[in-house]
Amino acid sequence: MSxxxxxxxxxxxxxxxxxxxxxxxSTLNRVMIKELGIxxxxxxxxxxxxxxxxxxxxxxxxxxxxxxxLGLRRTPYIVLGLLFCAAGVxxxxxxxxxxxxxxxxxxxxxxxxxxxxxxGFNLASVSYLALASEISGEKGRSRTVAIMWVMMVVGIILTxxxxxxxxxxxxxxxxxxxxxxxxxxxxxxxxxxxxxxEKRVSAQxxxxxxxxxxxxxxxxRKVFANPEARLFFGYLLLLLTALLGQDVLLEPYxxxxxxxxxxxxxxxxxxxxxxxxxxxxxxxxxxxxxxKKTLARAxxxxxxxxxxxxxxxxxxxxxxxxxxxxxxxxxxxxIATISNLSLMLDMTTARVGxxxxxxxxxxxxxxxxxxxxxxxxxxxxxxxTQNALAGYLTVFILQAxxxxxxxxxxxxxxxxxxxxxxxxxxxxxxxxxxxLS
Numbered sequence: 001m002s003x004x005x006x007x008x009x010x011x012x013x014x015x016x017x018x019x020x021x022x023x024x025x026s027t028l029n030r031v032m033i034k035e036l037g038i039x040x041x042x043x044x045x046x047x048x049x050x051x052x053x054x055x056x057x058x059x060x061x062x063x064x065x066x067x068x069x070l071g072l073r074r075t076p077y078i079v080l081g082l083l084f085c086a087a088g089v090x091x092x093x094x095x096x097x098x099x100x101x102x103x104x105x106x107x108x109x110x111x112x113x114x115x116x117x118x119x120g121f122n123l124a125s126v127s128y129l130a131l132a133s134e135i136s137g138e139k140g141r142s143r144t145v146a147i148m149w150v151m152m153v154v155g156i157i158l159t160x161x162x163x164x165x166x167x168x169x170x171x172x173x174x175x176x177x178x179x180x181x182x183x184x185x186x187x188x189x190x191x192x193x194x195x196x197x198e199k200r201v202s203a204q205x206x207x208x209x210x211x212x213x214x215x216x217x218x219x220x221r222k223v224f225a226n227p228e229a230r231l232f233f234g235y236l237l238l239l240l241t242a243l244l245g246q247d248v249l250l251e252p253y254x255x256x257x258x259x260x261x262x263x264x265x266x267x268x269x270x271x272x273x274x275x276x277x278x279x280x281x282x283x284x285x286x287x288x289x290x291x292k293k294t295l296a297r298a299x300x301x302x303x304x305x306x307x308x309x310x311x312x313x314x315x316x317x318x319x320x321x322x323x324x325x326x327x328x329x330x331x332x333x334x335i336a337t338i339s340n341l342s343l344m345l346d347m348t349t350a351r352v353g354x355x356x357x358x359x360x361x362x363x364x365x366x367x368x369x370x371x372x373x374x375x376x377x378x379x380x381x382x383x384x385t386q387n388a389l390a391g392y393l394t395v396f397i398l399q400a401x402x403x404x405x406x407x408x409x410x411x412x413x414x415x416x417x418x419x420x421x422x423x424x425x426x427x428x429x430x431x432x433x434x435x436l437s
Contacts, residue, residue: 006197007136009195010128010147010193010197011150013082013124013190014149015148015151015155016186016187016188016193017121017128018152019189020086020089020183022156023178023179024089025247026251026269028175030252034255035262040249040376040391041379045372045375047371048368052368053121053122054360064130068201072200073198074128075194077127078123078128079194080120080124081120081123081124082190084123085124085183085186086186087116088116089180131197132145153277153280155189156269156273161270164263167261167263170263231412232413235406237369238405238406239366239402241365242303242307242370242399242403246374246396248374249392251265251269253396256388256392257313271323271326272330272333277334278334280335287338292339295342297410297411299335299336299340300403300407301407303333304403306326306327306329306332307396307397307403310325312325313325377395378391378392
């Protein structure tokens, strides 16, 4: 089997897991908040469970390293994770609609379903990323990840468009059919990706621990030993909290402010994802011509302008202004993603795996903190003012402020000083890390 075919299969698996997020984060969150009247904070907590469980990826990865099943180290864990994800998608709307009818039972069922979905997401993710690393090798890893990323974004766009089409006439039966379709599609993509991909091992030798698979505590200690790295991590956390934390509220806001249908709000993900993909490709082209810090700054300002337009759109009662804000938010996210990853890799030519791990932690924490903060602030302001739009506007203004602070932190990041810190002798760096523990 050629390497290109293997990369495409890996991308299919990655896409299969990613598309299970779309119906829950882009459709069910809107239905739960708007149609069912469930607390946005509760919805945000449920949607954040994959990121709550993300520290367990280290344990899952290490366990699969040493416990192959039927001679396969990754495939069984990917299958199990994908099954949990698909089951979560199918059962989530069935459980959620019970919350207004039977609050205690409905909430318990919904929590269990979302926990299964979150665990499945982490179980599958760490396993297929490990398989991608093993198949591609160090030299081919970047190309494999690029293909996986592009196919994932395309898959998310197509899934959102499909859901939007199936929900033109919204009712709960249509919602259940649409979610079942996505779950079956994800399982089909995963099956195509897994066929013949991983070779069986005849014996079960103990593998050495993956040096790049380190616990969050270890990564924090190593990264935070460098003051410039601490500053950059704080910048990333604020930036990603703003850009990613809006995910749980954007569709319900569109429904509240403009009366958009479930179908129309679901398609917002397609618009946002399409613009983000174009922006990522454009940034990859521009980063050889412009300074990466300049591009990162541009991504932050474009995202900030997007939030300003989204907040302003309801005050002006202009749907076009809202969609303009969504376009800018997608563009800002795409520019910021590529430029900041490149900036981070420019800052260190050593220990790349460590800093990629730090990026993953920043992303998971940002989604967790951003989602929870958005939900809590929206509910608190709505309760205080008795005005739902005021709650949403406060969240978007707060996220714009996060971006503004992140841009200030970015201006203080010094690549030269970062490299000087990274070139310190190991003993001295270890002593700095010890001081932080």
